Amino acid sequence: xxxxxxxxxxxxxxxxRLTFSMGRSRRADGTIxxxxxxxxxxxKTCVFNALTGARQHVGNYPGVTVxxxxxxxxxxxxxxxIVDLPGTYSLSAYSAEELIVRNFxxxxxxxxxxxxxxxxxxxxxxxxxxxxxxxxxxxVLALNMSDVAERNGVKFDTELLSKLLHAPxxxxxxxxxxxxxxxxxxxxxxxxxxxxVPGNLVxxxxxxxxxxxxxxxxxxxxxxxxxxxxxxxxxxxxxxHDPDVMTRGFGEDVLxxxxxxxxxxxxxxxxxxxxxIADRRYGFIxxxxxxxxxxxxxxxxxxxDSIDAVVTSKVFGVPIFVVMMYLVFYATxxxxxxxxxxxxxxxxxxxxxxxxLWPAGSESPLKSLIIDGVIGGVGGIIIFLxxxxxxxxxxxxxxxxxxxxxxxxxxxxxxxxxxxxxxSFIPMIIGFGCTVPAILATRILENxxxxxxxxxxxxxxxxxxxxxxxxxxIPAFFTERYRAPVLWLIYVIGIVLAIGAAKVLRVxxxxxxxxxxxxxxxxxxVPTAKSLLLHMWERxxxxxxxxxxxxxAISIVLWAAASYPKPTAEQLAGLTxxxxxxxxxxxxxxxxxxxxxxxxxxxxxxxxxxGTALIGAVAAKxxxxxxxxxxxxxxxxxxxxxxxxxxxxxxYSRLQAFCIMLFCLISAPCVATFAVTRSExxxxxxxxxxxxxxxxxxxxxxxxxxQVGSLLV
Amino acid sequence: MxxxxxxxxxxxxxxxxQRVNIVAIDGGHGVTRRxxxxxxxxxxxxxxxxxxxxxPFIVRVRGTRIALGRGVAHKILxx
Numbered sequence: 001x002x003x004x005x006x007x008x009x010x011x012x013x014x015x016x017r018l019t020f021s022m023g024r025s026r027r028a029d030g031t032i033x034x035x036x037x038x039x040x041x042x043x044k045t046c047v048f049n050a051l052t053g054a055r056q057h058v059g060n061y062p063g064v065t066v067x068x069x070x071x072x073x074x075x076x077x078x079x080x081x082i083v084d085l086p087g088t089y090s091l092s093a094y095s096a097e098e099l100i101v102r103n104f105x106x107x108x109x110x111x112x113x114x115x116x117x118x119x120x121x122x123x124x125x126x127x128x129x130x131x132x133x134x135x136x137x138x139x140v141l142a143l144n145m146s147d148v149a150e151r152n153g154v155k156f157d158t159e160l161l162s163k164l165l166h167a168p169x170x171x172x173x174x175x176x177x178x179x180x181x182x183x184x185x186x187x188x189x190x191x192x193x194x195x196x197v198p199g200n201l202v203x204x205x206x207x208x209x210x211x212x213x214x215x216x217x218x219x220x221x222x223x224x225x226x227x228x229x230x231x232x233x234x235x236x237x238x239x240x241h242d243p244d245v246m247t248r249g250f251g252e253d254v255l256x257x258x259x260x261x262x263x264x265x266x267x268x269x270x271x272x273x274x275x276x277i278a279d280r281r282y283g284f285i286x287x288x289x290x291x292x293x294x295x296x297x298x299x300x301x302x303x304x305d306s307i308d309a310v311v312t313s314k315v316f317g318v319p320i321f322v323v324m325m326y327l328v329f330y331a332t333x334x335x336x337x338x339x340x341x342x343x344x345x346x347x348x349x350x351x352x353x354x355x356x357l358w359p360a361g362s363e364s365p366l367k368s369l370i371i372d373g374v375i376g377g378v379g380g381i382i383i384f385l386x387x388x389x390x391x392x393x394x395x396x397x398x399x400x401x402x403x404x405x406x407x408x409x410x411x412x413x414x415x416x417x418x419x420x421x422x423x424s425f426i427p428m429i430i431g432f433g434c435t436v437p438a439i440l441a442t443r444i445l446e447n448x449x450x451x452x453x454x455x456x457x458x459x460x461x462x463x464x465x466x467x468x469x470x471x472x473x474i475p476a477f478f479t480e481r482y483r484a485p486v487l488w489l490i491y492v493i494g495i496v497l498a499i500g501a502a503k504v505l506r507v508x509x510x511x512x513x514x515x516x517x518x519x520x521x522x523x524x525x526v527p528t529a530k531s532l533l534l535h536m537w538e539r540x541x542x543x544x545x546x547x548x549x550x551x552x553a554i555s556i557v558l559w560a561a562a563s564y565p566k567p568t569a570e571q572l573a574g575l576t577x578x579x580x581x582x583x584x585x586x587x588x589x590x591x592x593x594x595x596x597x598x599x600x601x602x603x604x605x606x607x608x609x610x611g612t613a614l615i616g617a618v619a620a621k622x623x624x625x626x627x628x629x630x631x632x633x634x635x636x637x638x639x640x641x642x643x644x645x646x647x648x649x650x651x652y653s654r655l656q657a658f659c660i661m662l663f664c665l666i667s668a669p670c671v672a673t674f675a676v677t678r679s680e681x682x683x684x685x686x687x688x689x690x691x692x693x694x695x696x697x698x699x700x701x702x703x704x705x706x707q708v709g710s711l712l713v
Numbered sequence: 714m715x716x717x718x719x720x721x722x723x724x725x726x727x728x729x730x731q732r733v734n735i736v737a738i739d740g741g742h743g744v745t746r747r748x749x750x751x752x753x754x755x756x757x758x759x760x761x762x763x764x765x766x767x768x769p770f771i772v773r774v775r776g777t778r779i780a781l782g783r784g785v786a787h788k789i790l791x792x
Binding site for chain 2: 089090092094120121123124127241271272274275278279282304305308312314405408409412413416421422516517518519520521522523
């Protein structure tokens with residue numbers, strides 16, 4: 001740190017060990033840590049992308065499963081670690097995200113906290129800022145979306161605003177990257193010479209201030225929380241009944257004083273203490289804004305209102321929603337077809353090229369492992385990547401344009417009837433991509449019963465991995481014009497079952513009041529290609545990684561299980577090559593387990609081959625396809641999907657095919673889902689209940705469909 | 714704000730296009746705090762964009778559109 005600059009900041013005695021200038025997070029190599037905070041819909045992710053480029057690392061916060069994004073950047077010789085904190089409206093510690101943001105700032109002590117604000121809606125967004133000021137975080141304000149603000153006739157005196165809030169303010173446009181360099185410069189400056197922010201910049205009026213003072217006097221000097229937080233801040237949080245601070249081991253005397261202070265405030269001001277404090281924060285904001293922000297145009301009606309008038313209307317809302325969902329599935333299936341064919345040919349060529357390394361007609365275990373095990377297994381998954389990417393792209397478009405929030409609004413009535421919350425719809429729709437992030441996304445639901453119900457039924461919403469099964473089966477059994485409707489039907493069955501299951505759960509084990517629905521509807525925006533592609537790539541990469549690791553391992557294990565033990569020479573004597581292959585399969589471990597399972601699944605219309613593939617699907621749904629491929633390539637010839645489809649067509653009826661899809665839709669969630677349900681509910685019992693319950697449901701539903709269907713067909 | 718009608722009612726009774734002021738929020742800690750973070754506090758002005766009777770609600774507060782469940786709208790007293 002520059003000594004000359006440091007001298008300009010007189011050290012404060014009592015709080016010296018608390019000041020951020022200590023920069024605990026600073027590494028030996030001089031890398032500074034910049035944390036990005038801001039409301040959801042403030043364009044935070046866009047700014048993060050503009051600052052870091054595509055070099056990002058996505059992980060989880062320790063102990064919890066909220067996504068943590070980090071990136072590195074070197075600017076004018078200064079190396080920076082940039083952390084994208086979860087989007088929050090406040091730091092009240094009422095949700096996992098809010099607590100993460102607060103704890104990150106207090107525990108990791110980033111050198112700078114960049115607060116990203118939607119400057120077209122500055123007052124609301126400054127609410128979070130007041131709480132960052134209260135924490136005395138080394139703050140830089142990014143007045144983002146300044147282009148929108150300008151168009152709306154909002155003018156900023158950034159110098160004055162920065163003086164009033166004791167933090168430099170920089171105008172930015174996240175989507176175009178404008179102002180990114182100025183923002184970095186301001187951040188580096190603050191990191192090197194933090195401004196001294198008075199702890200009482202935000203004041204709460206004489207009544208509350210008096211209570212804060214009284215509380216400050218009785219919090220014991222040796223209380224452990226004082227090592228981390230300022231005394232004043234702790235007292236404000238106690239008055240607010242902050243759930244985290246309240247449980248930090250304060251003595252009976254302090255808690256009793258808090259209770260009587262709260263009742264005095266309520267008596268004098270006729271509002272709860274937290275309401276009064278929140279109101280004063282807004283008072284502080286409007287004080288700053290009257291001086292530094294000028295709105296020159298009074299806006300009444302804008303584009304978003306016009307679109308909403310149609311999209312959220314009682315008449316058109318639901319039909320538009322249904323059409324949107326249909327378009328998503330149509331695009332996934334139709335547009336994904338062409339690159340998929342290309343990939344199929346590619347893998348076919350690769351298998352041929354590798355097979356030619358061995359002399360024609362020779363059989364080697366290694367050749368079989370590479371071609372049947374590795375390429376057959378992993379290749380069978382990778383060719384579905386185009387479908388998965390299109391689905392993720394469609395979800396990203398719905399999210400980034402702002403339609404997703406409207407969809408939740410439209411679905412609130414239906415969700416409400418299920419005893420759920422319009423917001424439950426968001427994790428559920430992510431569930432169409434992958435159940436694992438969907439279950440993680442249930443963290444947006446504050447109420448435990450709501451959240452658990454959503455977690456339990458989300459696997460019924462058909463994920464991308466199950467799409468691989470349908471993409472194999474549907475073209476084999478249905479003509480062109482019935483393919484999209486059949487796919488749609490499968491998804492609808494999942495949705496209907498999810499609704500029913502949620503209802504049952506909400507009146508039985510998870511009985512209770514539904515939580516209030518409060519959600520921001522962001523203005524409609526044209527998404528940037530960069531953010532859409534990054535979004536799509538992040539999720540696609542997750543899928544690929546799964547293919548490269550878990551699925552590769554499972555493919556090899558399954559290949560071995562399908563190849564060994566080998567039959568004896570006597571058993572094979574005198575058989576043709578095809579007959580020998582059949583005997584080999586039936587003799588293998590997979591063949592034996594599949595066979596053992598056959599009596600149980602026969603009433604569903606399944607044989608030992610399907611049973612075998614279902615064993616694989618337990619590990620990961622998409623393994624069903626590669627397992628079918630392996631089972632058939634061992635029994636017959638290996639080749640591309642059309643060969644497999646032809647084989648399926650030969651062995652199964654259309655009803656059986658439909659039942660296979662139905663069973664795969666409902667039954668046993670994959671190992672990853674099981675693991676995430678366990679960690680998110682914090683109990684093995686819920687995970688087991690989900691697994692067993694869904695498998696039982698699948699069995700019953702498929703049994704009824706197959707038996708009734710057999711009578712009709 | 715000059716307002717002819719000074720009668721206190723719940724937000725759920727307010728028709729489309731009307732502007733009202735919040736008097737009180739009759740809810741638990743969770744709801745109150747959540748609403749405060751979104752700018753919905755006593756004295757704040759609320760414009761009802763869509764009273765989706767009997768479904769959810771869209772309001773505008775401090776320049777932000779917020780969707781509210783009907784249950785929440787019942788708990789917000791306005792004037």
